[in-house]
Amino acid sequence: EAEVAQSPRYKITEKSQAVAFWCDPISGHATLYWYRQILGQGPELLVQFQDESVVDDSQLPKDRFSAERLKGVDSTLKIQPAELGDSAMYLCASSLAGSGGAIETQYFGPGTRLLVL
Amino acid sequence: GESVGLHLPTLSVQEGDNSIINCAYSNSASDYFIWYKQESGKGPQFIIDIRSNMDKRQGQRVTVLLNKTVKHLSLQIAATQPGDSAVYFCAENSGGNKLVFGAGTILRVKS
Known part of the structure; x- marks a missing residue:
């Protein structure tokens, strides 16, 4: 069964350092999402891509966070510099299509757990 | 903003x-709802979904009910x-x- 792949699974870093997370969506899925999940809460959307274009990054703290999906397949989420409050699970999800079109189920990867010291 | 909450x-x-x-959900314009299961240290796993034009949908051992x-x-x-123990x-x-x-919601199953 096809799955969303994410790496690394765990990351420990010191504040002010840069970190990057990678996501490979399910093959053929045009829409890719990055979520942040704080312990004990539901995931919150950071950014949504349709192919290589950003559809929604209204909740992305753009002073320190950036995301790209250059070829419309895999994606990277970067934080620079990391702050203590960034400690969370970063989840990637993908769906067949979605933006402006039919509703498609989002499938999640295993996540990257970030700890900022 | 709009929010979804659990009792x-x-x-x-x-x-x-x-x-x-x-x-309980607050956005009356929402037209699609999903239930996910999340085990410790893993990403959310799709369980079942329902569109707003339905009030019930059944899967294997699971049923979702929607009261608009x-x-x-x-x-x-x-x-x-x-x-089944998970969030x-x-x-x-x-x-x-x-x-x-x-x-x-945390579900704990006692043996």
Whole structure:
């Protein structure tokens, strides 16, 4: 069964350092999402891509966070510099299509757990 | 902003019993709802979904009920098993395939 792949699974870093997370969506899925999940809460959307274009990054703290999906397949989420409050699970999800079109189920990867010291 | 919430943060059930997890949503314009299961250290796993033109949908051992009048969603799990222990999230489509998640309900299954 096809799955969303994410790496690394765990990351420990010191504040002010840069970190990057990678996501490979399910093959053929045009829409890719990055979520942040704080312990004990539901995931919150950071950014949504349709192919290589950003559809929604209204909740992305753009002073320190950036995301790209250059070829419309895999994606990277970067934080620079990391702050203590960034400690969370970063989840990637993908769906067949979605933006402006039919509703498609989002499938999640295993996540990257970030700890900022 | 719009939000989705859960009535019970923790639910404990005996193995073999049925479980009911509830969720209240606030956006009356939402047209799609999903239940996810999340085990410790893993990403959310799709369980079942329902569109707003339906009031009930059944899967394998799971049923989702939607009451648009009172903006209420529930997940029923039949014959609950230890492997069902997890955090369960409801989510609503707020438009443009953007999901808004609730805080989650912890389901504990006692053997």
